Amino acid sequence: MSPSDPGLLVSAADGTATVTISNPARRNAMTVDMWRSLPGLLEGLAADPEVRVLVLTGAGDTFCAGADITDFAGPGGVRDAQEAAIAAEDALAAFPKPTLAAVRGFCVGGGCQLAVACDLRFTAEGARFGVTPARLGIVYPASSTRRLADLTGPAAAKYLLFSAELIDHERALRTGLVDEVLAADALDKRVREFAGVLRSRSQLTQAAAKEFTAGIPDPARLAHWAGQARHSGDPAEGAAAFLERREPRFTWTPTAD
Numbered sequence: 001m002s003p004s005d006p007g008l009l010v011s012a013a014d015g016t017a018t019v020t021i022s023n024p025a026r027r028n029a030m031t032v033d034m035w036r037s038l039p040g041l042l043e044g045l046a047a048d049p050e051v052r053v054l055v056l057t058g059a060g061d062t063f064c065a066g067a068d069i070t071d072f073a074g075p076g077g078v079r080d081a082q083e084a085a086i087a088a089e090d091a092l093a094a095f096p097k098p099t100l101a102a103v104r105g106f107c108v109g110g111g112c113q114l115a116v117a118c119d120l121r122f123t124a125e126g127a128r129f130g131v132t133p134a135r136l137g138i139v140y141p142a143s144s145t146r147r148l149a150d151l152t153g154p155a156a157a158k159y160l161l162f163s164a165e166l167i168d169h170e171r172a173l174r175t176g177l178v179d180e181v182l183a184a185d186a187l188d189k190r191v192r193e194f195a196g197v198l199r200s201r202s203q204l205t206q207a208a209a210k211e212f213t214a215g216i217p218d219p220a221r222l223a224h225w226a227g228q229a230r231h232s233g234d235p236a237e238g239a240a241a242f243l244e245r246r247e248p249r250f251t252w253t254p255t256a257d
Helices: 033-046 075-094 110-117 142-152 154-163 169-175 184-200 203-213 219-232 236-243
Strands: 006-011 016-022 051-057 098-105 106-108 122-124 128-130 180-182
Touching: 006 033, 016 033, 016 184, 033 075, 051 110, 051 184, 075 110, 075 142, 098 110, 098 184, 106 110, 110 128, 110 142, 122 169, 122 184, 128 169, 169 184, 180 184, 184 219, 203 219
Parallel strands: 016 051, 051 098, 098 122, 106 128, 122 180
Antiparallel strands: 006 016
8 A cells, every 4th residue: 555545554562452444545534445444454453462561542633533534425425424333333342452543633423433332532632523313314223323422421412413613632532532732743752651551450350341331241242251350360470560569461362262
């Protein structure tokens, strides 16, 4: 892929995989092909035991300006794009390891959907956020609406959905849409440092917490996690490390399922 071709760029270092949305000619808008490629890409990263944390970001000074509207032309264009976007967003939300969106510039429409599907969102000052289907007469997906409302609360979600107006980083922080706001030149360093914190923690704790915060699991899943906790060495290692005043060396991985 040449630097000018739209696509998703993947890099990995020190246990953190970074997926970069790159479509510079259209402010990193997501094409249908990009939406369709994301679930498979995530599946591969989820299966990689070296990957402990996923960072999603945009190339240059923009996170993602949404869906590439040129894909909406023609019969079924809107439907095909929306179906691909929903599948990609759901795959990101279901990723079994911690996910962090690193946001600069515009985070709008489908880009905001992707950021909301991440576990956490760190943003640079000056970023702008918006959920804009009301500008296009599109019914926003039920799963996306629920995810947004769970994050920001119903009133803030309605403000974004009803008005399609953009909000600044300060309002995004107040409503819970983002978790931290950093100076533009401090964002990358903070994301690297926090990814390191996440990598040092128990994947058992993280995986169970991710599933539980998505909704109360059924009895079979509760029994599954109880069994994982019983048979994992992580609780004993955590206690030993605390008493010995050292960093823990946790060994449980998602492949232990």
